[in-house]
Amino acid sequence: MAVDIDIESASFDEKLEKSLEVLEETRSEFDDPTFTCSFGKDSNAVLDLLARSSVDLEADVALSFLDHGNHFEATWGMKETLEDRYGVSFETYEPDSSYEELVVEHGPRVNQRKPDLCCQTLKSAPMERMVDGHDGWITGYRIDEGLDDGEGEGSYDWRKHLDFFEEKAEVTRINPIVHWTTEDVWEYHERREIPYNDLYDEGFECLGCKQCTLDGDPLFAYDSIRRVGDGTEPEASD
Numbered sequence: 001m002a003v004d005i006d007i008e009s010a011s012f013d014e015k016l017e018k019s020l021e022v023l024e025e026t027r028s029e030f031d032d033p034t035f036t037c038s039f040g041k042d043s044n045a046v047l048d049l050l051a052r053s054s055v056d057l058e059a060d061v062a063l064s065f066l067d068h069g070n071h072f073e074a075t076w077g078m079k080e081t082l083e084d085r086y087g088v089s090f091e092t093y094e095p096d097s098s099y100e101e102l103v104v105e106h107g108p109r110v111n112q113r114k115p116d117l118c119c120q121t122l123k124s125a126p127m128e129r130m131v132d133g134h135d136g137w138i139t140g141y142r143i144d145e146g147l148d149d150g151e152g153e154g155s156y157d158w159r160k161h162l163d164f165f166e167e168k169a170e171v172t173r174i175n176p177i178v179h180w181t182t183e184d185v186w187e188y189h190e191r192r193e194i195p196y197n198d199l200y201d202e203g204f205e206c207l208g209c210k211q212c213t214l215d216g217d218p219l220f221a222y223d224s225i226r227r228v229g230d231g232t233e234p235e236a237s238d
Contacts, residue, residue, distance in 0.1 A: 023053040033136030034062040039078040042140030065090040068122040168229035
């Protein structure tokens with residue numbers, strides 16, 4: 001199913017209906033999908049959509065969370081809050097090496113000097129394990145994360161080409177809110193009274209890795225992240 005709805009002109013109710021249609025198709029077409037949740041605003045919206053769809057959160061989809069060792073404490077609090085709200089439990093995955101071990105091996109500020117290595121080790125590699133064996137991978141990816149904001153292309157440029165369903169070599173990526181804007185995400189939070197991380201109110205836009213966020217320059221190894229599920233090996237890094 002291609003994105004056949006105009007992101008800017010469609011009403012939010014139209015977008016919401018399409019998202020629920022995507023999840024209904026997911027339930028009927030996939031035997032063993034997984035939902036990887038970061039407990040950021042986009043993942044929280046998808047979790048709520050799953051809960052209100054016909055998808056059984058306990059029987060129809062595997063729930064997973066990546067503990068890469070660099071989460072804000074508030075992220076752990078949000079995980080507990082939403083697990084209680086929806087009556088579910090997320091299986092936690094960890095990388096083979098910690099950020100501290102990368103620093104010992106590659107030197108300080110490895111996240112800034114070698115972002116691809118850092119993200120591949122802490123995020124992409126364990127994410128491969130999270131989706132391994134599943135036929136569908138439900139995400140919170142959105143097209144407008146990759147659109148030019150007038151300041152040039154960002155790290156998420158590749159996301160502007162996303163569809164609702166993307167067949168990869170190892171898994172089909174399912175993006176139920178791919179057509180939502182950031183404003184849509186917050187409107188949905190308000191409508192559904194979904195709890196969210198208070199750090200957003202402090203001006204943080206991305207809460208994925210505390211190290212990069214506090215350095216003031218959150219970087220994303222977007223090439224390695226977008227390869228998850230492709231069945232390709234990452235390029236060697238010095």
